[in-house]
Amino acid sequence: MATDFWASSHYKRWNIDRATVKLARSQDLQYVDDPEYLDFLSIFFANLIGKLGKKLGLRQRVIATAIVFFRRFYVKNSYCETDPFVVIAACCYVAAKAEESPIHIKNVVTEARLIFSSEEIGVKTFPSDNHKLAEMEFYLVADLDCDLVVFHPYRTLMSLCGKEGQITIREAEAGEMGTGIDDGPRYWGTGEGKLELQEGAVQLAWFIINDTYRSDLCLLYPPHLIAIAALYLTVVLHATTHNQLHGPPSSQGSQSQTHSSKIAPRRSSRPTNSSLKRHTQQDIVTFLAGLNVNMSLIATIAQEIISMYTLWERYKEDPSDTSARNTFSASQFPSTSNTLPSAPVSGRAGMMRSGSVFSGGTATSSAGTPSTGEDLSGSQHRLGQLPQLVKPAVMTPLFLTQVLLRMREAKMVDMGMVVGGMRPMAYDKRLERAQAAG
């Protein structure tokens, strides 16, 4: 049944384990200078899909579906053997159709060319021919095994704390949940009751879910668990909701202390439970416990979300993103906010659609490393001659594009495409790294 997750293609064929995900990158690992780049590429590509999707007027759920398609495609393929930019465009194009909000192929080509060839990304090779994209669509659908119905955490979030169809996520994604003609039953747990959260908190959870697509979480875990993990993080992070758990707001110092203890690795659920005893209106802990899901799994997912944010800290793109990571960087990691000067970029704060609930959403990443951009652009010109790209402190799209290009070239060299090249024919970065490490 199309609404029964447990009978869906999503659950039966595309909920895959970590080993499979890892295996999927094994060829890329051979050709990448630093394995970490692959994680940044993962963020970079998801952001690009989001960007292209927004430009095409796609809803968040369509964008999410496109990203899932993209990740599923790369479970079977390697970055270095394909052109991720064409794949990105095809994913948006197919996702729009799969989610019943089709867009014209010409628009996809036009917008994709515009975005990809921008100075920020610097990919000028995107084909202007519609047929090329349509051809990619064909291969994409085949590689997806024609499984085009994707489940997302948004629905769980809304069925847990929304008012089904009447929820007002005012600024950002109003109407996202559709017109609510038909409400499906919750496909797990008791299906009873709603979590009463403030609107700002629901919105924060929504944004956290958006952000999870920057990692492989959507391949690894069922969407309802991701939603609950996002809710769990929201309860911890959202200031007013958090205060609600603790009764009257405590002093600033003890606040940040509880934050850090709660978010510390491998201790996520225990200390939380003990500290959440006091509550005012609804017992959120009891509610979450009553969901009858594996809470240690939820803790694991929450950890992974936090790891993703940590990584993302070191990635810099344009300042207009509406993610929840600002909440993380500003209020969540005491180490970050202490060491880095808290220098709010006014433009960024102004453009945040998340409103006042995010206390002091600052761009810590850019503030911390102001000069890397220049360093990087300098290094790119010398790219051809360098044995390795100089790893910048902060990743940028332009740098990652270069990483990708080099992987592709290395792969080509390996395939014997170039006779008499300067590199040895066998080109295995893993070997190189092992040697370097002694």
Add this chain to the structure above:
Amino acid sequence: MLSAESSNMFMQDPMRFYRAKRDSARRRVGDKYTILGFISSGTYGRVYQARSKEEDGQIHAIKKFKPDKEGDVVTYTGISQSAIREIALNREISHENVVALKEVLLEDKSIYMVFEYAEHDFLQVIHHHSQTLRSNISTSVLKSLTYQLLNGLLYLHNAHIIHRDLKPANILITHQGVVKIGDLGLARLTQEPLQPLFAGDKVVVTIWYRAPELLLGAKHYNKAVDIWAVGCVVAELASLRPIFKGEEAKLDSKKNVPFQKDQLLKIFEVLGTPNEHDWEGLKNMPEYQNMKRMDTYNTQLHKWCMSRQSLATAQGFDFLNQLFKYDPDQRLSAKEALQHQWFQETPKPTANAFHGLPQHQIPPNRRITQDDAPSMMPLPAVAATSQLQTTAASQLQAAQAQAQLSGKGSAGSFGSVGGAGHTRKKARLG
């Protein structure tokens, strides 16, 4: 470093190796199936009968979507929304009374959907009784067909799928007398749609089976449109002709949907003109004023039922009457319909709809034509040059023109153009 030349080539087409890899691994239709003949065609493409080359040698129906053409050259221009829908939904569902998708093959710019094979369909049964036997469909068969149809529909509705194109040609029956709902090309998931349903497809459901709320221009509709179509199908099984056989008003040049006066008239003549008392939402219908200008009629449904053998009981009339409620909210759901007392009356429905029938009463096997089939199938696995593809494409056009002229070649199933003189109209937009 790479030479500028090869680097350039790779830059131009970074997907070259990927495609080569996929193309060589691809299982081809011709490698897996022997095409036995042509079944039917429609706007979407054509359907063939094929035997699997696996040891079981099962028979399948292969639906080939029409490849996109620019002139004579077959190119990629994007998979149609209808194909995406049909593929996406079929991959998720599995029910005895819904045609099962075995696999999808993508080859030479065409999409092939391999379905389980069904020997008969409702339209064929109707024709067999009206043309050959010249007798009614027995109450037992009619009831069994209806029950199984509703059972499949209940599954789809529970899965939040509205079929939106139920009609006799789309409802298949296997050799074993099991009903299979087919053709999900117009079907939609209704759970949390990002756009209202009407935004995607301006016109849904073949005109004779289209529910009054759609004819009156409703912007929101639901599963009840399928139930209306079931009512029409049941009535057609009982009387061997469409109950509301209206003329479709065509879309104007701006693709505005016209007022379907004739179709509504045909409905009112049997069911009477609806009023606000029966249907509270009536006055909010966009075409309400147009409707008001029509003559008024009283219901004749009871009389209609009493003159049809299989529905001529109190329960039979009540059943059809409940399927034909004007107010979509008052119309029976698939579940309620299955629980209707009519199914408790003897004769009761049977798992094999043809149970106990003498052989001659079972409609003949699907007609399979040979002539134009070979040219339509992909060339043998040897590399097909573009020259050959071009030839195939022009043959395709010729073959289709021929099929349309001959008309009767199709048994009408899989949502095809109709057989035996009917013109089955289906408008697809968007």
